[in-house]
Amino acid sequence: ALVFGTIGVKKVVAMQGRFHFYEGYSMKEVTFPVRVLKYLGVEKLIVSNASGGVNPNYKVGSIVIIKDHINFMPEHPLRGKNDERFGPRFVNMSEPYSVEMIAKAKEIAQELNIEVHDGVYLGLQGPTFETLSEYRMVKILGADCVGMSTVPEVIVARHMELETFGVSIITDMGDEESILSVSHKEVLEAAKKAEPNLRKLVKELIVRVNGHPLKPNQMHCLSIFEWHLHHCLKWYIQFLYLPTFFW
Numbered sequence: 001a002l003v004f005g006t007i008g009v010k011k012v013v014a015m016q017g018r019f020h021f022y023e024g025y026s027m028k029e030v031t032f033p034v035r036v037l038k039y040l041g042v043e044k045l046i047v048s049n050a051s052g053g054v055n056p057n058y059k060v061g062s063i064v065i066i067k068d069h070i071n072f073m074p075e076h077p078l079r080g081k082n083d084e085r086f087g088p089r090f091v092n093m094s095e096p097y098s099v100e101m102i103a104k105a106k107e108i109a110q111e112l113n114i115e116v117h118d119g120v121y122l123g124l125q126g127p128t129f130e131t132l133s134e135y136r137m138v139k140i141l142g143a144d145c146v147g148m149s150t151v152p153e154v155i156v157a158r159h160m161e162l163e164t165f166g167v168s169i170i171t172d173m174g175d176e177e178s179i180l181s182v183s184h185k186e187v188l189e190a191a192k193k194a195e196p197n198l199r200k201l202v203k204e205l206i207v208r209v210n211g212h213p214l215k216p217n218q219m220h221c222l223s224i225f226e227w228h229l230h231h232c233l234k235w236y237i238q239f240l241y242l243p244t245f246f247w
């Protein structure tokens, strides 16, 4: 489901969940929502995920601003005939995550006293969590965290020239002491704990980032909508949770 709303004077559409390759969807299906969002007029994409940390400076609950990724997914979302209406055959991936949005998010985090790290996310197929040796491999390959999503969506976002910001919550650490206990339940619990800070950060980023504000006639609707938004914000944001898209 797509949830439509506003944050400040920005129109927002959030996906209630995402598709994963490990669930059996094709890469085209996994990334289809990004195409839809682009055609809805979305200009900027905020994508979030849960991941396992291999950078020893992280701990469970750390918020990591994704500065780059390594594509280790088994299939490429742009494989096959290229549709030039969407984007070019060969996509420049030198700045998959917006440097401008990263800088703004860091500035906000400092102001709000929220501890953030930055790092490289490596995407694997899943659904298994990594073995100790695989976590070690992830680290050797130059990544700071590992997960099962995001990379295909970001590739397709770049294909369509959507400016992208990515953030990851470290829900488990891929080290010898904590690895024995990693489970999906723990992933959900750790993500929930980090959620209030992530919510503040993302909300403020949406407010401050460049984009088209609502037009004056839309402001009238907004004032009526604001009461609703104010009273339902808590509920709303829970659904905005992961991942959030806006334009």
Ligand SMILES: O=P(O)(O)O[C@@H]1C[C@H](O)[C@@H](CO)O1
Pocket (backbone or CB within 6 Å): 018, 020, 048, 049, 050, 051, 126, 147, 148, 149, 150, 183, 184, 187, 188, 242
């Ligand atoms: O959709 P994300 O990447 O946030 O979900 C992560 C990876 C798996 O789907 C799940 C593992 O617990 O969390």
Ligand SMILES: Nc1nc2[nH]cnc2c(=O)[nH]1
Pocket (backbone or CB within 6 Å): 050, 051, 052, 053, 124, 126, 128, 129, 130, 146, 147, 148, 171, 172, 174, 182, 187
């Ligand atoms: N692949 C992978 N995905 C995750 N999602 C949350 N934690 C992890 C992890 O340790 N590994």
